[in-house]
Amino acid sequence: MAASLPDWQKSLRYASTSTLFDTNHLEVVVNKPSLSCMSLVLASSVFVLPAASVMGAETQVEADGSGRSVFFSIPASGQYQFRTDINRGGAFRVARGSVGLGVRSDLTDDMTLTFRMNYNLDRYSFRDGGNFGDDPWDDIHTINFGAIFSAALDSDWTVFGGPMGQFSRESGASWEKSLIGGGFGGVSYKFDENLTIGGGMGVVTQLSDGPRLFPIVVLDWNLTDALRLTSTTAASAAGESGLELIYEVVEGIEVAAGTAMRYRRFRLDDSGAAPRGIGQDISTPLWARLTYHVNPGLSVNLFGGVALGGRMRLEDRDGNRLARESYDPAPFVGVSGSLRF
Numbered sequence: 001m002a003a004s005l006p007d008w009q010k011s012l013r014y015a016s017t018s019t020l021f022d023t024n025h026l027e028v029v030v031n032k033p034s035l036s037c038m039s040l041v042l043a044s045s046v047f048v049l050p051a052a053s054v055m056g057a058e059t060q061v062e063a064d065g066s067g068r069s070v071f072f073s074i075p076a077s078g079q080y081q082f083r084t085d086i087n088r089g090g091a092f093r094v095a096r097g098s099v100g101l102g103v104r105s106d107l108t109d110d111m112t113l114t115f116r117m118n119y120n121l122d123r124y125s126f127r128d129g130g131n132f133g134d135d136p137w138d139d140i141h142t143i144n145f146g147a148i149f150s151a152a153l154d155s156d157w158t159v160f161g162g163p164m165g166q167f168s169r170e171s172g173a174s175w176e177k178s179l180i181g182g183g184f185g186g187v188s189y190k191f192d193e194n195l196t197i198g199g200g201m202g203v204v205t206q207l208s209d210g211p212r213l214f215p216i217v218v219l220d221w222n223l224t225d226a227l228r229l230t231s232t233t234a235a236s237a238a239g240e241s242g243l244e245l246i247y248e249v250v251e252g253i254e255v256a257a258g259t260a261m262r263y264r265r266f267r268l269d270d271s272g273a274a275p276r277g278i279g280q281d282i283s284t285p286l287w288a289r290l291t292y293h294v295n296p297g298l299s300v301n302l303f304g305g306v307a308l309g310g311r312m313r314l315e316d317r318d319g320n321r322l323a324r325e326s327y328d329p330a331p332f333v334g335v336s337g338s339l340r341f
Contacts, residue, residue: 072341073102075118079334081307083127086327090130095123096334110152117145122264131323132314133273140266140279142168161185164204170279172269177276180205186216194222207265207278208319219243242285252293259286262307274322278315283307283330297340304333 076099083093100118120142146164169178186200198218222228226248242260264281287305310327
């Protein structure tokens, strides 16, 4: 078992990966001396607030006694999903990239306000889309933005909430018709230094569909000094909500395995199989990752895995289904990093 973590690495325990803003991930943290970090998994959400938007550790390097109250983070990631076959004909591959900015302000010793924005590009390449047509969509641009306010009621209880919004569109599609938004709130309880559990609810609008409620689950469990089960870092590989089992190998290096839900729903352009329609891509990635903490403000991750249970859907502009197909397991590899200052 690895030895107890040094002080500099303890400050990174909950900022160990470059989290991404994506359509299923939200994290919250009140990173104060008497409070533990926590994350929220939007288990069945269809929206993503910037991954660590509520996670102080991602936005903040450990307080250095300088009296600073504003901190910044810049996460970035690149990922390649290899070509996979679509059932009943066709195949596709995806190249993904993301970059973001987070700004965290410690309003008081017990209250924190965080603003996050992130841009994602999903570049699809189809080889005969089968029932979806030859080229149902290509470059998908997604901008997530939001804010979260968190407050410690005492040394154990924390409440949180805030608004969120997202534009998700194919190149050439309407920005106005690609906007969704909503809000969320919840509470968490710190049982001891090793376990934090909580939950909440949120609601978000949908493209050409009614509003959807989603649950929020909070989990952060230190099983040993070197092993923990958490949702705070799951976005590093999938860019989504999920869980990771993480092992601290030696000082500055950790390995992890995790799973999540990946959800994409976006407005299409004026041409193609469904002019001004809706595209959707859902899968469940499984991954392993290796992380190197270069210093308290910089971390780099290598990861790889496979996306299981993939399903695609094509709808017209009113949300009526035109085609729906599943696809074979899709392997992927990627690299991500995060700069905090």
